[in-house]
Amino acid sequence: MTTLKLSRISIASLAVVTLALAGCSDSTKESVDEAASAATSAAAEAGEDAKDAAKDAGDKVKNSAEDAKDAVKEAGDKAKDSAEDVKNATAGTLTSDDVHLHDGFIKAIPAGAGMTAIFGSLENHSDREVTLIGFTTSLGDATYEIHEVVDGKMQEKKGGIAIKAGGEHVLEPGADHLMILGYDGAIEAGATADVTLEFADGSKVTVKDVAVRAIGAGEEDYSADGDHGMDMDHDHDK
Numbered sequence: 001m002t003t004l005k006l007s008r009i010s011i012a013s014l015a016v017v018t019l020a021l022a023g024c025s026d027s028t029k030e031s032v033d034e035a036a037s038a039a040t041s042a043a044a045e046a047g048e049d050a051k052d053a054a055k056d057a058g059d060k061v062k063n064s065a066e067d068a069k070d071a072v073k074e075a076g077d078k079a080k081d082s083a084e085d086v087k088n089a090t091a092g093t094l095t096s097d098d099v100h101l102h103d104g105f106i107k108a109i110p111a112g113a114g115m116t117a118i119f120g121s122l123e124n125h126s127d128r129e130v131t132l133i134g135f136t137t138s139l140g141d142a143t144y145e146i147h148e149v150v151d152g153k154m155q156e157k158k159g160g161i162a163i164k165a166g167g168e169h170v171l172e173p174g175a176d177h178l179m180i181l182g183y184d185g186a187i188e189a190g191a192t193a194d195v196t197l198e199f200a201d202g203s204k205v206t207v208k209d210v211a212v213r214a215i216g217a218g219e220e221d222y223s224a225d226g227d228h229g230m231d232m233d234h235d236h237d238k
């Protein structure tokens with residue numbers, strides 16, 4: 001037997017002896033009961049305390065998780081802001097020296113026609129690729145769309161027109177063109193209009209005084225199928 005076991009037995013024996021000496025009366029039983037109930041409530045209290053402590057700890061974890069979430073959001077916002085700063089710093093850098101509309105013209109239309117197009121050769125004289133994503137003109141109220149012709153049918157050209165550094169892109173009947181839709185009024189030959197080209201990097205380049213002219217015989221149709229004649233409904237679907 002080890003010393004430890006012996007000492008346990010001694011304590012147990014001592015307790016028995018003590019109880020025996022007290023005569024194991026009812027009052028002893030009562031004090032045992034009291035002790036037991038005190039122990040029970042002490043345990044219950046300790047349990048509550050532990051529960052509270054756990055709740056506190058949980059709240060703290062929750063709070064710090066929320067702090068961390070806020071911090072991440074803040075960092076994300078800052079990153080977004082600086083990305084926008086970078087974008088703004090490089091935006092609007094293209095000028096009329098960088099992009100030309102060579103031999104550009106607007107096809108004349110009579111009142112009521114409602115739609116026409118701009119042709120010419122877009123030249124990129126800058127040292128990087130540029131992407132034309134839209135345009136407007138000094139003609140005013142109208143819908144301006146970049147169009148392409150696929151299988152003889154025109155449609156909006158999604159993603160615009162990319163032109164490599166030093167490259168050019170031809171806008172002509174039957175191929176890509178700058179479409180003017182929903183225009184109220186005549187656009188008469190001999191007039192001019194400014195065309196403002198909008199690029200993916202935020203640049204806007206205005207081409208001044210683009211001539212309005214009638215397309216010569218045999219060039220009236222925008223489509224490539226050789227169907228001449230004024231294609232006023234512009235559906236290219238014949």
Ligand SMILES: [Cu+2]
Pocket residue numbers: 117147154155177179222234
């Ligand atoms: Cu078109």
